[in-house]
Amino acid sequence: MLAKRDTHGLWPLFAAFALSGGLSLYALALARANHSPVALWLANGALVGWLVQRPLVRAWPVLLASFVGIFAAKLYLDDPLLQCLLLGACNVLETAIVCHVIQRRFPNITPDTRFTDLARVGVLAALAASLLCSLAMMCILNWWTQMDVLMVANTLFRAHFVGMVLSGSTSLVIVTPYLWRAPLARIGILARDLGMLAAITAGVLVEPRVPLVFLVYPPLLWLVFRHRFVGMVIGVAIIALGVSLATTLGIGPFNLVVGVTPAFRAVMGQVFIGVTCLVALPVALALSEQDRLRKQMQESELRYRLLADNSGDLVMRIRANGDRMYVSPSVKDLLGWEVDQFQRPRPDLIHPDDRERIAAEVVRLRMHGGTTTATYRLQHKDGHYLWIEAFARLVPSPDGDGAMDIIYTGRDVTERVRIEQALMESQSQLRTVTDNIPAVIARIDMNERYTYVNRYVEHVSGEVPAEIIGRTVHEVRGNALYDRLKPYLERAYAGHTVMFEYETTYRGKPMHFQCHYVPDRDAQGKVRGVYALTNEITHIKNTERELLRIAHQDSLTGLANRRYFSERVPAFLKQAQQHDIAVLLALVDIDNFKTINDTYGHAVGDVVLAEVGQCLQKLIREGEIVARIGGDEFVVLCNDINNIKQAQAFVQSLWERLHMTIDTGVAQVTVSMSVGAAICMNELSADAVMKFADDALYKAKEAGRDTYRFLAHGFGDNDGNDGNSGNEQIKLRRVQ
Template structure:
């Protein structure tokens, strides 16, 4: 029966079944035989090449084939069926997540696909998928969050992540690369030939246990990368990974030279070596890929230019020292509209008047000094308009062997290029105009901390000219005090990290506040070459913030703190008092018959009374005490500096006594009286309980007929109430 009778997807499923089953048997058997963790799990990555070529709806047969291959391998090894099914589902989910992420970003991988972008997508998706898969696999064997769980998770994650990178990249290269044109028979013979030194040297390096010769692997690996680019790297890394894991798990090679190493530690060392080998080869292959892409662009550009030159034609002339033309190419007709005969005599009149003197000087210098020159100037077309011509001229011996010299002239139309350059110059001028008028200081600082660019807006901030600042260091321009604030952020930016921070500086006698954003400036190779700085004055913003904060915490009528500020402070005071075992006094002050004042004299008089009480309380409180209006006619005083019960009684009595006041109302006076409920507590207590006790004391004072106070003293051990102090009008002392 001919194999061609079956469609390709059937053979792909059979091949994937065999591949996943074989790799599973290899990895699991090797780990169990050596009693060490699996150092490299290649199964999931091996499926990636086929999965990314098919939409999700068509990929399920491949996933099923891979799943069955893994489960079959587990059954051959005698593992239980149910855990094997669960682990197989985890592995297929990992491969599916990575392939879906790559296919969503790159529906088709072509030679024009940017390898760096593809690598970013692959690395990120592999990291996430490996983490999820490792979590699920570890959950089968260990309870979370035991230490053994984390150890096993770490080992599984590293094996899956490194294996996905190695095997996934290899499978992508093998499946997507067209090998048919590489050699007769459709096999990559050159790649196989160049792989042999890597295989031999890697095997030789790991066969020596007495000497660490692993560095010998890098020359053939880099040679493979140089010859075959990305395909050479991923296949070479796959070979290194297989040899490294096999040797490590069989306890062969230099990793067991370190005394006291465990199998898990040797596995980690192998994974680090594989990862480091990737880091060695990856920058080279990316640089070579960029070089190939640039060379391809250059070749394409040269091809286009040649096609343009062959069809439009450069102007070529042989000119005698007298100016007589020995030869003029026919392209002059297409280039300038003139016939060849019209150009056989010198035509300086066709040169633009603004360029004639300069070109005459160039020609004179060429005849006097020899060599070659290049000049760009304008020539007049027969239609009357001017073209920009780039001319290359060289003084050579005359081919007539008469001892004279000639100028070989080649001119081409570069009008379009000059117009682009002029547009670029204009664009730069426009950009400079925009930058100079942006309401922020834009600057560039090189690696020696010297300014190389500053926009004109700096004059409005500091009064200094940008020209005077260019070339000076940050410390010289900003001063030592401000530089100390900037230095740490500059160091961070020079290390390659962005930095956003705020600081203060004085300019023109005003203290200003600024926000600065440092952005690293890298060259095309990623090397640091300076820092861009964007500085904005935010003084007005900070002033608004402070005003908003004040309004948020201050009562507008009395000028005292409001309930929000009091709630914030009372929790802090109670924590500090509990920490230092100090008593806290809370007094609630209530204006007696305030509703009657409003009803009888109007709300204006009521507001006046509240303002007078607020001012009186502000005069009475001492440093460290909090006084606030918490609503209506109710005020609160919080003290944390009352040392004992006697002081507390004296403070409350003084507060009640001094709050008696007379407020002028119209033609008469209004006597204002207060009721005060206070509590003295020591030990741990919540703000709600403290307020409740003070509220109870206030109600007691009101029940006693108002115009009095009641002081409750809570147990110093934080138990029940142990006593209270009351005062009636007319009493003397306490």
């Protein structure tokens, strides 16, 4: 019956049984052999990545196999039968809760999924499920009768929560191919970096005299920058396994605190593992989000290139022997060569460093067909090199001889490559800086005095730890910052774990921090101080703001882009309906813009677009929206037009003032516009308003361009259209 429920056979059930049982047996046997609590419970999260990709109603056989594995492990260790059944059920329920919450929010995890949101939902789900599971286990085992119940609950909860986060994220990465495919292409580099992290982790954990565990952060962050999620997940897993072994066996720096119980050592290890996740996860999420946005931008550019008609790009049809049967005239503007000079094969024009790579791409295309895209350097007739982005497709020859020709399209991307190189250089500098991301670790006693501060504080504030120890938080941080920190300190002294963010200025530089206050408890569970773990996240905040700006602004004109316009229009229309006012939308299209590009080149065309954008920006008023939504198409949206007559006057004024002669430095270009406008009342559909304006623009172009057309919608009989009836009446205002 189970085999019929699982389309892949019985192997997933055996795998779930072995995985859950093996991890459970490892954790329980290690803890009992050393008479310490379980430091890291990985069994529950190991199936999250597997099960979150399928509905739970179809995954119950795997959950049942996992339950049997945990039950068998505990039974093997001679636990009571009823206890084995109940605890196994609790663990399976914890896994099911996390999977269900993630599935409700993210039914399908795709390359377009925002991993920041996925991580937030996963962590919150793990937090809630671990808490419920821990409480249930305490009831089953009667642990509430023990004197150190809070320590036991704390250790049990942390073991499940940290283990769920680590094993759940690891399994999700393993079963999501697009998260690990690219890093595994560099398996040697990944193995080297992981080996370095493992060696450093082993070194700092076997050193029994000096607490050097913070030294694992630089190689971990290096893994995150080089290998993204794969580096973070495997790196944190290595550190977590090492820390859990060290705390369980009672060796290494976590054994430096004299007189603590094995349970308290497990808590210290769990806190360190949690801090490690907090250091690496925000960086990995920000970099992955940046990669996702960059990939979307590249895919959008490629689709636009393929759909562009009659562009000024270099277009060629190339035979198998290399002869160019067709070369577009744009080769003159692009590379300075005449068409007949470019007809024969010219591999000598390819930069020597790129020739072998491009030759291999051509051979691959000839052998396997399909398409290929390559960026390489091509020599201009003047002698300098241009970066060319080429798109090639293998197609049957139109000559009908059965041969296969290559259709080649190339465009100058020199400026873009320079920007990308500058960006790569900037990112390299950023990596150098963030290799030493500050993680300030301090301990504050019950009198609010620092008893320990690590040396990373020198990189943040310039203060020396010896000058801080013995002073109060108020004395070190000053009045303003202390007033913000005091409420969180009071909550930590009351026994609560507190996480918060704050912004302050050090040495004249504003900085943003994420702080984690953890109560320091003695063997009886009484709070005797606070551990403060502070990470600088200034660069992450700056990156988020920059990405938001790039996503909503057109880089050429400085105007809003189509995405920003599409996001604002629904709220704009809703506000207009609430206040019972009209909305005017005008589409502005540059007449014969392709002719300008073909005649003067794309650089002149870019100057024209920028000038038109600046002119439109000057014409609009506060509260109105102007955006570039296409190659040479702009849109103006306003809601302060009171009537049709005023709207028509505004459109006519807009059209008249957009007539201009632009000095491009190459030639004086006279520009005219076609404008299509629509004024609407009580219209909530952005698509409908755009359709009305687009119809008006079509009429303007149909009338010979250099004119405008105007539509009114939703004004009833008052708009003067006798030829329509009903509630939706439209009138065309024609310019004579």
